[in-house]
Amino acid sequence: MTQDLPGRMLRLLSLLQTRRTWTGDELANRLGVTLRTIRRDIDRLRDLGYPVDGTTGTAGGYRLTSGADLPPLLLDDEEAVAIAVALRTATRGVAGIEETAVRALAKLEQVLPVRLRHQVATIQATAAPLPVPWSTGLTADPSTLATLAAACRDHEITTFTYRTSGGDCGPRRVEPHALVAADPVWYLVAHDTDHDEWRLFRVDRLTDPTPTGHRVTPRELPAPDAAAYVAERLAAAPARYTLHATVPADAETARAHTHSLPGRVQPLDNHTSTLDLAADNPHHIAQQLLTIDLGPTHTIHGTPQLAPHLEQSGNRLLRAAHALTQQDDQNKQRAEPDPRHEQ
Known part of the structure; x- marks a missing residue:
C-alpha cells in the first residue's frame, strides 16, 4: 500500500505516526503546502485504509487512530533498528511474549535492508541482556x-x-x-x-x-x-535485612560493583564511601558483599539476624575453595615422579 503514496503523503503519514494530534496548520507548515492540500491528502489516506480522525475547533486537528485492520507502518532506518533490537531483547519481565516477539521480528527482518540487518546483529552481539541473580521470576501481562x-x-x-x-x-x-x-x-x-x-x-x-x-x-x-x-x-523501601558498611572505594565504583541504587551509596571522600544494603532475601546482600573489598578497617552494622546467613554463604565458599585446593594437591602428586623409578 505504501508504494502507492507520493513522497509528500509518506511524510504526512510519518508525522501522523509520531504524535497523537496535529492541527492542519501545523501539518501544512511542516510540509510546506496549503491547508487545502493537507485536507486532500488526508482524504486520500482515508481512501487507502488509514484511519485518520479529524476534529474542528481551537483544539481540533488530525490524528491516526486504530481501525478494523492494521495498516502498514512507516518507519525510518533508526526506528526500524530500534524496534528490531527491542524485539530481540525486551521480552524479560513480560509474560508469554517470547513467541509473539519472534514472529514480529521475523516479519520485520524479512524486509530490512542488508545494512540495517548488520546494525541489528552488531547491537545484539554487543548488548545482550544479563539476567540478575536475584531475579524475582515474576512477569507482567x-x-x-x-x-x-x-x-x-x-x-x-x-x-x-x-x-x-x-x-x-x-x-x-x-x-x-x-x-x-x-x-x-x-x-x-x-x-x-x-x-x-x-x-x-x-x-x-x-x-x-x-x-x-x-x-x-x-x-x-x-x-x-x-x-x-x-x-x-x-532505595527508601523497608526491608527485612539491612547492612551498613564503610568501604575503601569511591561511590561510583561501589555502586557499579554492587549494582546498588544511587540512593544507597554515599561518598565520604574520593576513596571512601558508605554502602547501605537492604533486601528481604539475605542471600542478595551476601552476593553484593562478595563483589567489593571491605578492606581491613571497615565499619559494619545492621540487622543481627543477617549474620548466620552471611556465615552460611561464607562457609559454602570455603568448602568450594577447600575442594579446589585438594584437587590441586592431588594433581601435583600425580605429576611428581615416583622415587622408586629414579636410578
Whole structure:
C-alpha cells in the first residue's frame, strides 16, 4: 500500500505516526503546502485504509487512530533498528511474549535492508541482556502493559485492582505518568487520586486496568524523571535485612560493583564511601558483599539476624575453595615422579 503514496503523503503519514494530534496548520507548515492540500491528502489516506480522525475547533486537528485492520507502518532506518533490537531483547519481565516477539521480528527482518540487518546483529552481539541473580521470576501481562502505556501517553485516569506486598487487595484510581522497567520488574508511576499522592505500583500485582475516558493535565513529578523516582522509592523501601558498611572505594565504583541504587551509596571522600544494603532475601546482600573489598578497617552494622546467613554463604565458599585446593594437591602428586623409578 505504501508504494502507492507520493513522497509528500509518506511524510504526512510519518508525522501522523509520531504524535497523537496535529492541527492542519501545523501539518501544512511542516510540509510546506496549503491547508487545502493537507485536507486532500488526508482524504486520500482515508481512501487507502488509514484511519485518520479529524476534529474542528481551537483544539481540533488530525490524528491516526486504530481501525478494523492494521495498516502498514512507516518507519525510518533508526526506528526500524530500534524496534528490531527491542524485539530481540525486551521480552524479560513480560509474560508469554517470547513467541509473539519472534514472529514480529521475523516479519520485520524479512524486509530490512542488508545494512540495517548488520546494525541489528552488531547491537545484539554487543548488548545482550544479563539476567540478575536475584531475579524475582515474576512477569507482567503484555495486555496490561499496553493498556497502561496508552493511559500514560493520553494522561487518562485509570482504575485497577492492586495487591500489596502484604497480600491485601483493593481498588485504585490513578493518573498514570510513566512505566519503568527495573529489570525484570515493571513499575507504574502514578498519582493516586484517592490519597492525593504519588505512588509506585508493581505491574505484576496489578489486574483489570480500565481507562475511564477522563483525561487530565499532567502533574509535575517530584523527581527529575520517572526512573529517578523509582530509584528513590526503591532505595527508601523497608526491608527485612539491612547492612551498613564503610568501604575503601569511591561511590561510583561501589555502586557499579554492587549494582546498588544511587540512593544507597554515599561518598565520604574520593576513596571512601558508605554502602547501605537492604533486601528481604539475605542471600542478595551476601552476593553484593562478595563483589567489593571491605578492606581491613571497615565499619559494619545492621540487622543481627543477617549474620548466620552471611556465615552460611561464607562457609559454602570455603568448602568450594577447600575442594579446589585438594584437587590441586592431588594433581601435583600425580605429576611428581615416583622415587622408586629414579636410578
